[in-house]
Amino acid sequence: MQNLRKTIAKGVEYEGIGLHTGTLTKVRLIPVSEVDKNSPTGIVFLRDGVAIPAHLTFVKSSQRCVVLSNGDVSVSTVEHLLAALYSFGISDVHIFVEGQEIPIGSGDATHWVRLLMEAGTRELEQERKVITVHKPIEVRDERTGAYARAVADKKLSVHYTFEHERPFIGVQSFLCDDLRAHFISDIAPARTFGFIEEVEELFKRGLGKGGSLENCLIVFSDGYSAPLRFEDELVRHKVLDLIGDLALLGVDLNAHVEVYKGGHELHLQLIHHIWERLMSGEGEI
Numbered sequence: 030m031q032n033l034r035k036t037i038a039k040g041v042e043y044e045g046i047g048l049h050t051g052t053l054t055k056v057r058l059i060p061v062s063e064v065d066k067n068s069p070t071g072i073v074f075l076r077d078g079v080a081i082p083a084h085l086t087f088v089k090s091s092q093r094c095v096v097l098s099n100g101d102v103s104v105s106t107v108e109h110l111l112a113a114l115y116s117f118g119i120s121d122v123h124i125f126v127e128g129q130e131i132p133i134g135s136g137d138a139t140h141w142v143r144l145l146m147e148a149g150t151r152e153l154e155q156e157r158k159v160i161t162v163h164k165p166i167e168v169r170d171e172r173t174g175a176y177a178r179a180v181a182d183k184k185l186s187v188h189y190t191f192e193h194e195r196p197f198i199g200v201q202s203f204l205c206d207d208l209r210a211h212f213i214s215d216i217a218p219a220r221t222f223g224f225i226e227e228v229e230e231l232f233k234r235g236l237g238k239g240g241s242l243e244n245c246l247i248v249f250s251d252g253y254s255a256p257l258r259f260e261d262e263l264v265r266h267k268v269l270d271l272i273g274d275l276a277l278l279g280v281d282l283n284a285h286v287e288v289y290k291g292g293h294e295l296h297l298q299l300i301h302h303i304w305e306r307l308m309s310g311e312g313e314i
């Protein structure tokens with residue numbers, strides 16, 4: 030089956046506040062035009078007339094959230110929107126951003142799923158590049174024991190493990206054999222979370238200004254700020270972030286990705302290795 034590049038069928042927009050800046054941002058998603066569909070550019074953010082491709086080479090920072098920049102112009106917290114686009118198979122779209130940070134919605138990706146359902150998708154004539162992993166790729170942090178690895182699989186699958194010393198969290202492990210197929214039901218509703226001690230630290234650093242109980246699940250010493258949507262909601266949100274980070278490859282990846290104690294930085298290290306191998310070979314990694 031031919032895998033074609035895809036854009037959205039019609040333009041849509043969404044307005045909301047950013048988690049860290051607390052400011053209102055409007056985002057307009059515009060399909061690629063008949064003109065640029067012949068030379069697809071991928072997913073591109075446009076802010077103040079500057080194009081910022083959603084590609085790992087434009088990542089400025091990945092602490093707490095992913096920030097992309099081109100020169101002095103940046104957009105932050107792109108990961109949940111990118112995860113939704115990736116799971117819908119949308120490879121080419123222009124995202125006009127009026128503001129600095131992509132809206133957080135209710136902390137999950139359900140607002141983006143609704144928006145993309147409203148937008149619909151349209152196939153382009155170009156074939157979409159799909160890469161498969163032949164030799165395992167692994168990154169490891171010897172100090173913490175954290176690792177991320179990609180091994181061969183016919184689809185994009187995951188085994189993600191998250192653990193925390195709070196006994197009511199313990200070890201959460203999420204296994205999914207087809208992330209794209211299960212994204213809407215099993216991953217998109219999982220909310221951003223923060224441990225109360227980290228939230229206090231974020232406030233001190235001037236971040237988290239838009240954070241509230243409506244868009245963030247707070248983990249207290251003895252429980253959560255709201256009922257969980259899934260027993261293992263925390264690890265599912267980690268998977269949501271991982272998919273958004275994988276979108277920064279700019280190509281479809283079919284692999285089984287295994288992550289232990291991960292976060293954006295570890296995900297991006299793995300993705301850099303995948304990219305380097307892709308660049309040095311003939312498309313096989």
Ligand SMILES: [Zn+2]
Nearest residue numbers: 108221266270
């Ligand atoms: Zn997230």
